[in-house]
Amino acid sequence: MSPAFLESERLWYRSPQPSDAAFFTAGLQDPRVRRNLLIGRYPFNEDGERAFLEARAEAPVVDGKSDVMLTFGLKGDDKAIGNTGLHRISMLHRNAEWGIVIMRPEEWGKGFGREVAGAMLRYGFETLNxxxxxxxxxxxNERGVRSYQAAGFKDEGVMRQHIFVDGNYVDLRMMGVLRDEWRQR
Ligand SMILES: CC(C)(COP(=O)(O)OP(=O)(O)OC[C@H]1O[C@@H](n2cnc3c(N)ncnc32)[C@H](O)[C@@H]1OP(=O)(O)O)[C@@H](O)C(=O)NCCC(=O)NCCS
Incomplete structure (x- = not known):
């Protein structure tokens, strides 16, 4: 395996590639995984996913890029377990939205979410400024909220009944971290 773009205690991180399409398609369509994902509403197939990843691979990487995606997995194993990203990166306001999905439910609750948050906060604050x-x-999404709190995210507000999941409207919770808070941790 080529050197990782980022590393944390137990995980490697690299750019997603077209050969990940089969894993992403299967993982993201698992109802347990997609339940709490904004992208989880509609079916898609491996060809479409590969085309998406190929288009991304061809996109020029320049300063001002508004979206960074990384695939991660366990050190010592080439198999990916999830994706994470900083999205809607604003070089003007110096903010970004963090997202994560661990596509193997057997890996949930082992602290990987918190570890990925730590790596992406460091990357966002110390590399992307x-x-x-x-x-x-x-x-x-209690598991997610607890994981994010443990990583240092603070509650910033609630959009009431913003999301429709499994027949019910649920609140959307907004959370955030400022660089100074993160540095003081
Ligand atoms: C949400 C997600 C990223 C969290 O990562 P994770 O590695 O599973 O979470 P962590 O192990 O870091 O932390 C889980 C926390 O929830 C707790 N927890 C574990 N199982 C739980 C459950 N069934 N219900 C509520 N909390 C639970 C753990 O005790 C831990 O809290 P603690 O640190 O206070 O002990 C991951 O579960 C995931 O990808 N889920 C599916 C997709 C998704 O929801 N993505 C996020 C969309 S915002």
Whole structure:
């Protein structure tokens, strides 16, 4: 395996590639995985996913890029377990939205979410020179909320009944971290 773009205690991180399409398609369509994802509403197939990844691979990487995606997995194993990204990066306001999905449910609850948050906060603040990183999470995604709190995200507000999941409207919780807070941790 080529050198990782980022590393944290137990995980490697690299750019997603077209050969990840089969894993992403299967992982993201698992109802347990997609329940709390904004992209999880509609079916898609491996060809479409590969085309998406090929288009990304061809996109020029320049300063001012508004979106960074990374695939991560366990050190010592080439198999990916999830994706993370900083999205809507604003070079003007120096903020970005963080997202994560661990596509193997057997890996949930082992602290990987918190570890990925730590790596992406460090990357966002110390490499991309961001000032603030925020996220949106369904209020009933208790595992996610606890993981994000443990990583240092603070509550910033709630959009009431913003999301429709499994027949019910649920609140969308906004959370964020400022660089100064993160440095003081
Ligand atoms: C949300 C997600 C990223 C969290 O990562 P994770 O590695 O599973 O979470 P962590 O192990 O870092 O932390 C989980 C926390 O929830 C707690 N937890 C574990 N199982 C739980 C459960 N069934 N219900 C509520 N909390 C639970 C853990 O005790 C831990 O809290 P603690 O640190 O206070 O002990 C991951 O579960 C995931 O990808 N889920 C599917 C997709 C998704 O929801 N993505 C996020 C959209 S915003």
């Amino acid at each position: 961001l000032h603030r990183i925020y996220l949106r999470v369904n209020a009933d």
